[in-house]
Amino acid sequence: MTELVSTTPGLYPLPDWAKQDLSDLKGHQKHDLISGDEGPDIVSAYDRAREEVVSEQVDAGLDHIVEGQLRWDDMLAHPLTVHENVETGGIVRYYDNNNFYRDPQVRGELTFSGDVAAELDKTTDLLGDESLQAVLPGPYSLADLATDEHYGDEADFLDAIGEFLAGEVDAFPEHETLFLLEPSLVESPPGDDIDAQVPEAISAVADATDANVVVHTYWGSLEEKVYAHLMDADVDAIGFDFVAGDRDQTFYNINEYGTKDSIALGLVDGQNTLVEDPETVRERVEWTLDRVQNKTFDTAYVTSNTELFYLPENRATEKLSALAAATEEELEVEA
Amino acid sequence: MSRGVENREQFRPENHENEHFLLTTVVGSYPKPKWLNRANDLAEDPDSKFTQEHLHEAHDDACRVITNEHERSGLDTVVDGEMRREEMVEYFAHRIPGYEFNGPVKVWGHNYFDKPSVVGEVEYDEPWLVDEFEFTRDVASKPVKVPITGPYTLASWSFNEHYDSEAELAYALADLVNEEIEQLVEAGATYIQIDEPALATTPDDHAIVGECLERIVSGVPDDVRIGLHVCYGDYSRIYPELNDYPIDEFDVELCNGGYEQIDVFTDPEFEPDLALGVVDVHDAEVESVEEIKENIKQGLKVVPPEKLTISPDCGVKLLPREVAYQKMENMVTAAREVEAELDAGEIDLDAPVQSAD
Numbered sequence: 001m002t003e004l005v006s007t008t009p010g011l012y013p014l015p016d017w018a019k020q021d022l023s024d025l026k027g028h029q030k031h032d033l034i035s036g037d038e039g040p041d042i043v044s045a046y047d048r049a050r051e052e053v054v055s056e057q058v059d060a061g062l063d064h065i066v067e068g069q070l071r072w073d074d075m076l077a078h079p080l081t082v083h084e085n086v087e088t089g090g091i092v093r094y095y096d097n098n099n100f101y102r103d104p105q106v107r108g109e110l111t112f113s114g115d116v117a118a119e120l121d122k123t124t125d126l127l128g129d130e131s132l133q134a135v136l137p138g139p140y141s142l143a144d145l146a147t148d149e150h151y152g153d154e155a156d157f158l159d160a161i162g163e164f165l166a167g168e169v170d171a172f173p174e175h176e177t178l179f180l181l182e183p184s185l186v187e188s189p190p191g192d193d194i195d196a197q198v199p200e201a202i203s204a205v206a207d208a209t210d211a212n213v214v215v216h217t218y219w220g221s222l223e224e225k226v227y228a229h230l231m232d233a234d235v236d237a238i239g240f241d242f243v244a245g246d247r248d249q250t251f252y253n254i255n256e257y258g259t260k261d262s263i264a265l266g267l268v269d270g271q272n273t274l275v276e277d278p279e280t281v282r283e284r285v286e287w288t289l290d291r292v293q294n295k296t297f298d299t300a301y302v303t304s305n306t307e308l309f310y311l312p313e314n315r316a317t318e319k320l321s322a323l324a325a326a327t328e329e330e331l332e333v334e335a
Numbered sequence: 336m337s338r339g340v341e342n343r344e345q346f347r348p349e350n351h352e353n354e355h356f357l358l359t360t361v362v363g364s365y366p367k368p369k370w371l372n373r374a375n376d377l378a379e380d381p382d383s384k385f386t387q388e389h390l391h392e393a394h395d396d397a398c399r400v401i402t403n404e405h406e407r408s409g410l411d412t413v414v415d416g417e418m419r420r421e422e423m424v425e426y427f428a429h430r431i432p433g434y435e436f437n438g439p440v441k442v443w444g445h446n447y448f449d450k451p452s453v454v455g456e457v458e459y460d461e462p463w464l465v466d467e468f469e470f471t472r473d474v475a476s477k478p479v480k481v482p483i484t485g486p487y488t489l490a491s492w493s494f495n496e497h498y499d500s501e502a503e504l505a506y507a508l509a510d511l512v513n514e515e516i517e518q519l520v521e522a523g524a525t526y527i528q529i530d531e532p533a534l535a536t537t538p539d540d541h542a543i544v545g546e547c548l549e550r551i552v553s554g555v556p557d558d559v560r561i562g563l564h565v566c567y568g569d570y571s572r573i574y575p576e577l578n579d580y581p582i583d584e585f586d587v588e589l590c591n592g593g594y595e596q597i598d599v600f601t602d603p604e605f606e607p608d609l610a611l612g613v614v615d616v617h618d619a620e621v622e623s624v625e626e627i628k629e630n631i632k633q634g635l636k637v638v639p640p641e642k643l644t645i646s647p648d649c650g651v652k653l654l655p656r657e658v659a660y661q662k663m664e665n666m667v668t669a670a671r672e673v674e675a676e677l678d679a680g681e682i683d684l685d686a687p688v689q690s691a692d
Contacts, residue, residue, distance in 0.1 A: 013440065013441065014441075016438055016439065019439055019441075019445065019447055022445055023445035023447075026444075026445055027445070028444060028445055028446055029444075030444070032444065032445070033444045073443075073444050073445075091443060093536070094443075096536065096537070098442060098492060098536070099441065099442060099443060100442065100443035101443065271494075272494050272495065272496065273437055273452040273494040273496060274452075274494070274496035309440075309441055310440060310441075311440065312437035312438035312439065312440055312450070313438055314437055314438060315437055
């Protein structure tokens with residue numbers, strides 16, 4: 001029997017009051033963005049905002065709770081843009097979106113940072129017996145979003161990012177799952193020179209935790225070869241975008257190369273304000289699982305396809321309830 | 336096919352001193368006077384006695400001042416600096432039934448915009464810009480250009496909850512833009528600019544923009560000049576396809592990139608008029624007249640003088656106001672000097688830009 005688990009890939013919109021307060025406290029320019037050593041007023045605003053998005057998830061009934069990544073001004077590039085050996089360059093476009101982040105230029109060794117672990121420690125303090133889900137960029141996407149000015153070689157850089165992320169994970173408090181977000185695998189797929197190395201870098205991060213690890217991909221389907229390599233990664237589940245993706249290609253990949261014992265289903269649109277009702281989400285879960293041949297999963301993570309910060313606060317919150325309600329009942333398995 | 340109609344001469348000033356005429360214009364937005372920003376804040380403050388009527392008066396005053404500032408700089412066609420608009424999508428979405436607002440979304444850092452959602456069929460209700468056009472026309476002594484956010488950008492920068500595809504939403508909006516232009520033309524507008532910055536980020540959709548433009552210009556008289564403004568894109572991905580757009584003028588920034596892409600437009604032959612950005616709106620240093628003259632000559636590589644319009648790269652609203660003004664004034668001076676040199680036969684149109692060596 002496939003257990004349904006409702007969750008999200010994190011990176012929530014800031015509550016509207018926090019958008020205003022933090023904008024007043026921090027400013028609007030490039031040099032005003034998060035540094036990793038922000039002062040007490042800013043820390044306290046983020047603490048309040050974190051408390052709010054955590055309670056919203058708990059109230060909605062989500063199975064796995066994320067920190068919300070509200071401090072990640074640079075979205076998935078955040079773990080590097082706050083690093084002491086990284087300088088931030090110009091503002092660059094975030095994939096194909098009308099969003100921008102500071103180009104992280106890696107100028108020295110990627111030593112241990114602890115920035116994300118500190119966020120998760122604070123989240124643990126807010127939780128009772130709910131399950132914490134950690135979120136990080138996958139090593140390929142983080143390398144893809146960054147500029148290497150230190151390691152000199154694409155392969156060495158990818159390895160270094162993998163080791164850096166593994167070091168960060170090692171410092172995390174206890175967590176039930178770790179989502180590694182890898183949109184770059186879809187948006188700028190690795191070439192022949194490096195594609196076999198991607199699963200190794202992902203495994204390096206995954207091996208740093210005892211939690212279940214999900215590599216989540218979005219904004220389309222994976223190229224066949226990229227998927228075949230990804231199956232070599234030592235993870236518990238691969239996540240797929242069934243909203244924006246070419247679904248036929250995704251089903252082809254899964255049915256041709258198999259998939260892991262668990263799966264993540266991106267079924268709720270993280271980039272549209274239209275709120276899916278729970279029945280629709282539920283139908284999509286069943287429809288999708290029906291098309292994966294001969295497979296019962298340990299766990300199917302039911303999630304939005306993308307991060308949620310693209311949405312206004314009210315719609316993001318409503319989507320949480322839809323996800324939670326859709327997974328409330330057990331899945332009926334057709335014999 | 337570009338529209339292939341002659342409607343440029345109507346903008347030549349009566350007392351124009353040169354035989355050649357390089358039409359000078361602006362893209363639209365202009366820095367707001369500080370007091371107008373204060374007035375906006377006051378109007379939003381429920382404890383203040385500053386009412387919406389007061390704000391309307393402040394907007395009128397700002398439009399008078401900025402239109403006059405454009406005229407003082409010597410421009411042949413002027414805009415009100417978009418004093419009444421805060422944001423290029425929100426402004427129109429507020430006027431189109433079918434849109435709703437749910438709150439701000441992040442663009443970058445702590446910069447947000449009220450990205451609207453299309454929740455039903457979009458419809459034409461009250462005119463969007465006719466009042467502001469009539470106001471500016473009445474205070475201006477020069478012809479007034481009207482910038483309108485294009486349907487493709489209005490569609491791309493909204494959440495689409497209702498239409499089956501973004502293209503369908505864009506086409507529905509294009510029909511509304513067509514209705515609006517009809518109203519503007521009736522009110523006397525002769526120069527309309529469609530702003531499509533979203534095309535630069537998704538150039539593969541150039542055919543959707545083309546179909547939108549066909550709908551927009553349907554029934555528009557030949558003597559109404561239709562421009563298309565796009566900025567900060569990779570133009571090899573939309574050229575030569577843009578030659579098929581039914582427009583009179585293509586307005587593009589290239590100064591910011593040092594005219595690296597100018598040669599993209601030289602082969603095959605460029606069909607519409609070219610409105611070329613000759614001052615950089617992301618650099619607060621004012622270009623000298625000499626420098627701008629060289630930039631203008633870049634445009635002569637693409638089109639002959641009778642098809643060249645001179646413009647800043649984009650809206651100048653992010654510049655300090657005095658810098659914005661000085662850039663316009665130098666731009667006009669440079670255009671007039673190039674015209675005189677053309678009259679005197681001092682510019683070789685086969686090789687307008689002298690090579691570096």
